[in-house]
Amino acid sequence: MTVEEEKNAGTSHDISYTQNREISWLRFNRRVLEEADEEMLPLLERLKFAAIFARNLDEFFMIRVGSIQDLALMDENHTDNKSGWTAQEQLKRIYRAVTPLYGQKDRIFFQLQQKLSTAGISREIFTQLSGQEKKTVQEYFESFVLPVLSPQVVDERHPFPHLSNKTLYVALLLKTKNGGQFGIVPVPRAVPRLFFLEGEGIRYLLLEDIISAFADTMFGGFGVAEKTVVSVTRNADINPDDEAFDVEDDFRLRMKKVLKKRARLAPVRLETQGEPVQALEEYLCGKLGLAKKQVYHSASPLDLSYVFQLEEKLPQADKRELLHRPYTPRYSPMLRESESVLPQVLRRDVLLYYPYESMDPFLRLVREAALDPSVLSIRITLYRIDRKSKLAEYLVAAAEAQKDVTVLMELRARFDEQNNIEWAERLEEAGCKVIFGIDGFKVHSKLCLITLRDKGRIRCVTQAGTGNYNEKTAGLYSDLSLITANEEIGKDAAAFFKNLSVSRMDGRYSKLVAAPSMLKETVLTLIDHEIEKKENGLPAGISFKLNSITDRDVIDRLSMASRAGVPVALIVRGICCILPGVPGKTENVTVRSIVGRFLEHARVYCFGGGDDRRIYISSADLMTRNTERRVEIACPILDEELKRRILHILDVQLRDTVKGRRMLPDGTYQRIPSGEDGPLDSQEYFMHETANIPAPAAKEPEGGFLASLLRHIAKHGTAAD
Incomplete structure (x- = not known):
């Protein structure tokens, strides 16, 4: 058996x-952690990246590891179609890959903590405080913390408690005449996580450290043999129709049977803070049904979310040193701010590029539509919106102004379910027609349709985007938003909303792709088509910008394109299951991550060049969940000026040598050497460009984007050097 045959076995x-x-x-999340290790970044921004890494890892265990554990229970012979591993083999490799990440996080955290201390922001340890400070902390503990604590011993009359998902606990092994006894103290969410000491700078203690310091006094005559802070991560993927599963269709049906046989929210990970405490770990693993390989030791705090609160305490002078300089998105130069948006978008297509450009033109458009007597209806799909949403308020105003307002509110937007339910109720009370998704399919499309009467005829203004209608994330996420009065796109959008209202999933459209x-x-x-062009000696090329690509059919077709000689450039931030530069398979494929x-x-699909060039922006990553089990929309860019702008964005990002990394044939990432024009940070470039400040060198590619793509593949195609 050859090496390749052995790899493909199973x-x-x-x-x-x-x-x-x-x-x-996991390799992507390591990239996030590496940002916390970047010396060029402000210190508190680096600490935020460490917190984001930890939060990402929490969700990974809750969603992905939980679903794979279910899969292992359901079908021990099922194999992943991109690695050939069974579910148990995947879990084994996940546990092995995660362990060193904790060590890397700890090293970075304590380096940053030391540097922040020098800058006047200090996390204090109780035992190292002065006598007076210890007394101050004790008074705070006795007055404000102790009254809300619920310490418990575990014995015949006090059964082992349910340890909530991602809640912090101080766990203790108590000394008794008959041996050891387990005690536990939940860290209450009702008490502020940080206690600030008076004096120069920002000095604070974590609540769990304070409770741990006084835990010995809470259990009567018991002595304390061991104590540590612990946290249990539980399977949060309780919906078998949801996004966690990226396997065959019939999996959902079989999964429903599994849900009836197992307790939901089963533990998937135990974390301990500080030095390993063997007796406590063995006890907890026994009670939680976890194996030793599912236990992770962290020297740094188990919950780093508190770092975002430190920003609020910073004096203005320190903010300039420890945080990114403030950035204010500009109003789109394609629109006149002094004129109403609606008549302008009736005249020309507009492309907004968040966060470099403001979401305000779209919000103004909806507000104008709510009040304009010529507007007949507004239809929109909502997936994640802000808790304080101007957009939702404008939809309420439109309904109150007797407009026909239809809102498809997806209630299964993970971790935003409650917020969406509350807004759905508010919208319904105002008179909006609210639809709650489609059975078995998440509605993830980003589409808004405004219908109006203009000079005696019905016209449509359609907005299609790559990101959610969320004012907060529009300032943090890089997304594209098209507003067009194209008649065919408007008819497609109207038909799309009609199909959604009757749960019809097989609709086909002229311009929109669903x-x-x-x-x-x-x-x-x-x-x-690009393969055929290449075989006929015509220029051909493919470029995708995505969050993730996992769809096996798409991956295999991209491999076919590569083998035919078609250059394929992928900009994939996160999960990328296609390996570039594999001889005879993907040697014409390159992968960049920023x-x-x-x-x-943003999600962009780009095919070809010249007059035959086709560009779509989309709500969909090329993942099986998106292509087969979600309602998504891809919208064509028809205006040549907007096409050139998107190609410019892709070109700059392909040449990012500061925040960009290239993927090697083994799936690891490598820094990219600076080009002739020096280092290029694409995000910094676009901030300069949109602020009309002279930007770092990033000339338009000679010969256009396709020529740039061909040069890019020629230089980096093997990805092996």
């Missing part, structure tokens, strides 16, 4: 040029 797919989704994600009915089919057809100040969130 699966019908060629896995020589693919990697496991979970390992790819999932699950036609998106994958269209993408595969357009890839085939992790920076803003979260790269």
Whole structure:
């Protein structure tokens, strides 16, 4: 058996040029952690990246590890179609890959803590305080903390308590005449996490450290043999129709049977803070049903979310040193701020590029539509919106102004369910027609349709975007938003909303491309078209900008394109299951990942060049969940000026040598050497560009984007040097 045959054993797919989704994600999250180690970044921004890394890892265990554990229970012989591993083999490799990340996080955290202390921001340890400070902390503990604590011993009359997901506890092994006894103290959420000491600078203690310091006094005559801070992570993926599963369709049906057989929210990880305490760990693992390999030791705090609170305490002078300089998005130069938006977008297509440009033109458009007597209706899909949403308020105003307002509110937006329910009720009370998704399919599309009567005829203004209608994340995420009065797109949007209202999933449209009915089919057809062009000696090229790519059919077709000689350039922030530069399989494929100040969130599909060039912006990553089990929209860019702008964005990002990394054939990432024009940070470039400040060198590529893409592949295609 050859090496390749051995690698492909156990699966019908060629896995020589693919990697496991979970390992790819862990490599991406390591990239996030590496940002915390970047000396050029302000100190508190670096600490935020460490907190984001930890939060990402929490969700990974809650969603992905939880779902794979379920899969292992359901079908021990099922294999991943990109690695050939069973669920148990995936778990084994995940546990092995995560362990060193804790060590890396601890090293970075304590380096940053030391540097922040020098800058006047100090996390204090109780035992190192002065006598008077210890007394101050004790008074605070006895007055404000102790009254809300619920310490408990575990014995015949006090059963082992339910340890809530991602809640902090101080766990103790108590000394008794008959041996050891377990005690536990929940860290209350009702008490502020940080206690600030008086004096120069910002000096604080963590609540769990304070409770741990006085835990010995809470259990009567018991002595304390061991104590540590612990946290349990539980399986939060309780919906088998949801996004966590990226396997065959029939999995959902079988999964429903599993849900009836197992207790929901089963533990998937135990974390301990400080030195390992063997007796406590063994006790907790026994009670929680966890194996030793599911226990992770952290020297740094288990919950780093408190770092975002430190920003609020900073004096203005320190903010300039410890945080990014403030950035204010500009109003789109395609629109006159002094004129109403509605008549302007009736005249020309407009493309907004968040966060470099403000979301305000779109919000103004909806507000104008709410009050304009010529507007007949507003239809919109909402997935994640801000708790204080101007957009939702404008929809309420439109309904109160007797407009026909239809809102498809997706209630299954993970971790935003309660917020969406509350807004749905508010919108419904105002008179909006609210639809709650489609059974078995998440509605993830970003589409808004405004219908109006203009000079005796009905006209449509359609907005299609890559990101959510969330004013807060529009300042943090990099997204594209198209506003167009194109008649065909408007008719498609009207038909799309009509189909949603009757749960019809098989709609086909003239310009818009929808999932699950036609998106994958269209993408595969357009890839085939580029292969055909290359075989006929015509210029060909493919470029995708995505958050993730896991769809096996798309990956295989991109490999076919590569083998045909089509240059394929991928900008994939997160999960990327296709490996670039594999000889004979993907040697014409390159993969870039950009992790920076803003979260790269836009999805762009680009095919060909010249007059045959086709560009779509989309709500969908090329993942099986998006292409087959979600309602998504891809919208074509028809205006040539807007096409050139998107190609410019892709070109600059492909040449990012500061925040960009290139993927190697083994799935790891490598820094990119600076080009002839010096280092290029694409996000910094666009901030300069939109502020009309002279930007770092990033000339338009000679010969256009396709020529740039061909040069890019020629230089980096093997990715092996």
